[in-house]
Amino acid sequence: MKIFTKLRRALDRITGLETFHNDIQAVHHEISGLRREVEDLKLLSAKTFINQIKNLSTCESLKEFEFKVFSQFGDDGIIQYLINGAEIDVQEFVEFGVEDYTEANTRFLLMNNNWKGLVMDGSAENIERIRKREYYWRHDLSAVQCWVDRESINNVLRENGFDGPLGLLSIDIDGNDYWIWECLDAVDPVVVIVEYNSVFGKDYAITIPYDPAFNRTRAHYSNLYWGTSLKALCMLAEKKGYAFSGTNSTGNNAYFVKKSKLGKILPRRIEENYVISKYRESRDLPGKLTFVGGEDRLKLIDDMPVYDVENNRIAKIKDL
Numbered sequence: 001m002k003i004f005t006k007l008r009r010a011l012d013r014i015t016g017l018e019t020f021h022n023d024i025q026a027v028h029h030e031i032s033g034l035r036r037e038v039e040d041l042k043l044l045s046a047k048t049f050i051n052q053i054k055n056l057s058t059c060e061s062l063k064e065f066e067f068k069v070f071s072q073f074g075d076d077g078i079i080q081y082l083i084n085g086a087e088i089d090v091q092e093f094v095e096f097g098v099e100d101y102t103e104a105n106t107r108f109l110l111m112n113n114n115w116k117g118l119v120m121d122g123s124a125e126n127i128e129r130i131r132k133r134e135y136y137w138r139h140d141l142s143a144v145q146c147w148v149d150r151e152s153i154n155n156v157l158r159e160n161g162f163d164g165p166l167g168l169l170s171i172d173i174d175g176n177d178y179w180i181w182e183c184l185d186a187v188d189p190v191v192v193i194v195e196y197n198s199v200f201g202k203d204y205a206i207t208i209p210y211d212p213a214f215n216r217t218r219a220h221y222s223n224l225y226w227g228t229s230l231k232a233l234c235m236l237a238e239k240k241g242y243a244f245s246g247t248n249s250t251g252n253n254a255y256f257v258k259k260s261k262l263g264k265i266l267p268r269r270i271e272e273n274y275v276i277s278k279y280r281e282s283r284d285l286p287g288k289l290t291f292v293g294g295e296d297r298l299k300l301i302d303d304m305p306v307y308d309v310e311n312n313r314i315a316k317i318k319d320l
Contacts, residue, residue: 243267
């Protein structure tokens with residue numbers, strides 16, 4: 001009898017686990033359905049803003065067009081303004097550093113405008129999450145796990161079928177952004193978005209020295225030493241035939257449009273469109289947020305080396 005009692009209890013436990021597993025699957029299915037409904041509502045509500053953007057021909061700054069659907073800040077609206085104003089021949093995009101694509105500059109382009117795209121991230125786990133999402137089979141999207149550096153980026157693009165004219169390129173890798181755009185020749189984008197480090201200020205054309213293994217947290221405990229200044233990007237843009245179109249109101253993304261494809265988009269000056277970021281992400285040695293803001297952030301990294309684009313030299317920030 002004891003054996004039968006033990007077997008019955010074991011079967012009860014197995015049945016309970018199966019029921020629990022089924023319940024979890026049902027909850028997961030319900031959450032997925034709710035997520036799709038929320039995304040559909042967000043896409044629908046953005047249509048009104050897009051129609052308003054199409055009817056505006058001039059603006060004082062890009063912030064007038066900002067709205068957020070899937071971008072981290074108001075970049076979805078800015079991108080809609082630029083692709084409707086510039087002369088876009090190929091509706092394809094490439095974006096570096098998308099994490100799991102929950103927040104990204106190109107996801108609205110994918111789901112609202114039905115553009116074809118390629119996204120890349122260094123994390124295999126992030127790429128796997130992207131490939132499991134419903135939008136991955138609903139749209140023409142490729143997700144590739146790779147570490148972006150200037151030695152391999154052009155080959156990666158060509159191997160994945162992106163070579164030649166491109167509608168939009170977005171670079172956000174918190175490090176070698178300047179160097180990646182400088183060496184990029186596999187694609188020829190009309191619109192280029194590059195994250196800039198406003199902590200570097202508006203007066204210096206500087207970037208971190210190139211390091212293929214750069215990691216902003218390991219480079220300096222404060223997490224403030226990374227990327228490039230806006231002025232360095234504008235100088236590089238001029239060399240590559242692009243006009244500076246402005247920044248978002250958060251002070252982290254800069255926008256450039258190919259001069260031969262400007263269309264209705266007006267070029268702008270750094271002095272009138274530089275935005276210093278207000279977010280305070282500085283950290284102490286143990287890694288806790290310290291909430292240092294404004295120009296005090298630069299003092300934390302003024303002993304770090306940067307590449308001076310104007311004078312072609314390596315110098316410490318404090319020596320500039």
